[in-house]
Amino acid sequence: MGTNADQMEREGEDDDDIVCLESFFIDDNYQLTTFTFGSQVLQLLCLQSASTDFDLTGQLVWPGAMLLNDYLSKNAEILQGCSILELGSGVGITGILCSRFCRQVVLTDHNEEVLKILNKNIELHAASDNPEYCAGLAAEKLEWGNSEQISQILQKYSGGFDLILGADICFQQSSITALFDTVEKLLRVRKEGKCKFILAYVSRAKTMDSLVISEATKHKMQIIELAGTRSCVGNLEGVIYEVSL
Numbered sequence: 263m264g265t266n267a268d269q270m271e272r273e274g275e276d277d278d279d280i281v282c283l284e285s286f287f288i289d290d291n292y293q294l295t296t297f298t299f300g301s302q303v304l305q306l307l308c309l310q311s312a313s314t315d316f317d318l319t320g321q322l323v324w325p326g327a328m329l330l331n332d333y334l335s336k337n338a339e340i341l342q343g344c345s346i347l348e349l350g351s352g353v354g355i356t357g358i359l360c361s362r363f364c365r366q367v368v369l370t371d372h373n374e375e376v377l378k379i380l381n382k383n384i385e386l387h388a389a390s391d392n393p394e395y396c397a398g399l400a401a402e403k404l405e406w407g408n409s410e411q412i413s414q415i416l417q418k419y420s421g422g423f424d425l426i427l428g429a430d431i432c433f434q435q436s437s438i439t440a441l442f443d444t445v446e447k448l449l450r451v452r453k454e455g456k457c458k459f460i461l462a463y464v465s466r467a468k469t470m471d472s473l474v475i476s477e478a479t480k481h482k483m484q485i486i487e488l489a490g491t492r493s494c495v496g497n498l499e500g501v502i503y504e505v506s507l
């Protein structure tokens with residue numbers, strides 16, 4: 263029988279193994295990819311397909327981002343001069359498109375690996391020839407439901423935001439309450455319902471379809487489907503919701 267010290271040593275070895283394995287499996291073979299939304303052409307680094315079991319969904323561009331970017335490029339007047347915070351930004355395709363119209367864009371994510379590629383894409387745009395394309399673009403770490411991180415962001419951007427955006431961020435049932443708690447805190451900064459949450463939702467499971475509606479209702483939010491936005495994205499059905507207090 264081993265001693266406690268033996269066991270602790272073995273556990274330490276196991277931890278080291280896990281750390282090595284994680285970095286071994288992370289795919290960072292990003293490719294510069296061109297996306298076109300109406301008259302807007304964006305070049306971003308992203309993966310072309312997911313290849314790991316880790317929480318790295320944000321390394322790819324998801325169908326929800328295509329839906330939201332298409333909607334925003336056709337309705338760019340709603341972005342003009344606004345300040346925006348995006349939740350679960352991934353590689354940043356939505357926030358970076360918005361930076362072409364907005365005054366300030368804060369892109370957020372909780373995953374360190376995703377934040378690295380998000381920052382690289384922000385740098386890529388800051389280095390672009392046209393300085394108007396990098397107006398007030400920043401990345402911040404934000405895990406939904408993390409009150410400390412939310413407070414830090416609200417201290418740094420004290421006026422709050424005109425719009426909160428989210429593309430394809432409702433895919434894991436366990437995170438939906440925290441997501442809506444976070445949205446509520448961000449919406450409350452602006453009085454009289456002046457801030458809205460625009461959510462590009464892609465339907466993959468009926469339970470999630472109803473969970474999103476019921477969670478918004480539980481938070482006493484109004485959730486409306488934006489007319490004409492229900493459409494096919496990839497082989498899935500997507501829709502854009504406007505959520506407000």
Ligand SMILES: C[S@@+](CC[C@H](N)C(=O)[O-])C[C@H]1O[C@@H](n2cnc3c(N)ncnc32)[C@H](O)[C@@H]1O
Pocket residue numbers: 317318319320321322323324325326327328349350351352353355370371372373376404405406428429430431433437
């Ligand atoms: C499916 S990806 C969508 C990425 C991007 N919005 C798009 O549509 O291409 C979901 C994103 O949400 C982030 N995310 C997932 N759970 C989160 C959480 N609890 N807090 C903050 N971000 C989260 C992931 O890291 C990932 O970047």
